[in-house]
Amino acid sequence: MFSLIVTTRNLDSQYFLRFLQSINEQKECIREKIELIIVNQDKFSEIPQVIKVHYKLIQSEHISLSKARNIGLANIGPSSTIIGFPDDDCWYNDSVLESVENEINFRGLDFLCCGVYDPYSKQTYGKNRKLNTRTKINIKNSLRLPISVGIFVRTDVILNKFKFDEKYGVGTDWGSGEESDLILDLLCNNKIGEFYSYDTVYHEIEGVKSDLSGRTFKYAKGNGALFVKSMKQRRQYTIFVTFIYMLLRTFVTLCLFVLNKEKRMLYFCRLNGLILGFTEGVDYYYKKNPQPKG
Numbered sequence: 001m002f003s004l005i006v007t008t009r010n011l012d013s014q015y016f017l018r019f020l021q022s023i024n025e026q027k028e029c030i031r032e033k034i035e036l037i038i039v040n041q042d043k044f045s046e047i048p049q050v051i052k053v054h055y056k057l058i059q060s061e062h063i064s065l066s067k068a069r070n071i072g073l074a075n076i077g078p079s080s081t082i083i084g085f086p087d088d089d090c091w092y093n094d095s096v097l098e099s100v101e102n103e104i105n106f107r108g109l110d111f112l113c114c115g116v117y118d119p120y121s122k123q124t125y126g127k128n129r130k131l132n133t134r135t136k137i138n139i140k141n142s143l144r145l146p147i148s149v150g151i152f153v154r155t156d157v158i159l160n161k162f163k164f165d166e167k168y169g170v171g172t173d174w175g176s177g178e179e180s181d182l183i184l185d186l187l188c189n190n191k192i193g194e195f196y197s198y199d200t201v202y203h204e205i206e207g208v209k210s211d212l213s214g215r216t217f218k219y220a221k222g223n224g225a226l227f228v229k230s231m232k233q234r235r236q237y238t239i240f241v242t243f244i245y246m247l248l249r250t251f252v253t254l255c256l257f258v259l260n261k262e263k264r265m266l267y268f269c270r271l272n273g274l275i276l277g278f279t280e281g282v283d284y285y286y287k288k289n290p291q292p293k294g
Helices: 014-024 065-074 096-106 178-188 210-234 239-256 261-285
Strands: 002-008 034-040 054-059 082-084 111-118 134-136 151-154 193-203
Touching: 002 014, 002 065, 034 065, 065 178, 082 096, 096 111, 096 151, 096 193, 111 178, 151 178, 178 193, 178 210, 210 239, 210 261, 239 261
Parallel strands: 002 034, 002 082, 034 054, 111 193
Antiparallel strands: 082 151, 111 151, 134 193
């Protein structure tokens, strides 16, 4: 059975309705295996349309994404075999969940990271995440290939063994990294996973906007701090090479877009976020100082 944990702050948004409709349109053989766990941070308390799968609706105050996902993990049913973490604005085609089940079961995988694709703009999430590829996940590509909405994990390898680190993720100062933390934890425990983009989860790609700069800064801070956590707690020292690569790549891209105000600001925020997150991570994990607030 699929346990799909989704959190939302707008139960009646057109995007969440699109997600629910994509669940309804799954093949019957897949739909009957879905357990949808909705952590609702909205004022509404009812699903705004009939849904054709078993679901649990859990009311919550406004909390971070990592906390919401931990609530979802705590409410997974006993028949669960695969866990997914969709966003409320992503959606599924009618074959991707079947592909996930087949890949995990028949290839003996512990986790699968599907590609993510925008069918409107016909673009993949990230130039390095090409369609129709299959690649083993390792420490080197663990922060480059997996995307949260495309991650599916066998229930028995994480349930009662893993909780999302609530210092990370949307709604915290270290505004990303909780899903990368999951992947790095799986790798640390010798679990086997693949990036698989012969089938994809759908998600629209946002254009570059100046109002994304603050979000980009916090996302980058989360990644920067996570590099330190992985080295300190898991002894994954080779990940430092990835950190240096991300710094250099961001700096070079910043230079290339020096005449483009919006993109320059975006990559400047990313570069600053990576550096500040790394230094805050050193302060927190090595010097035992409290995590910064705000």
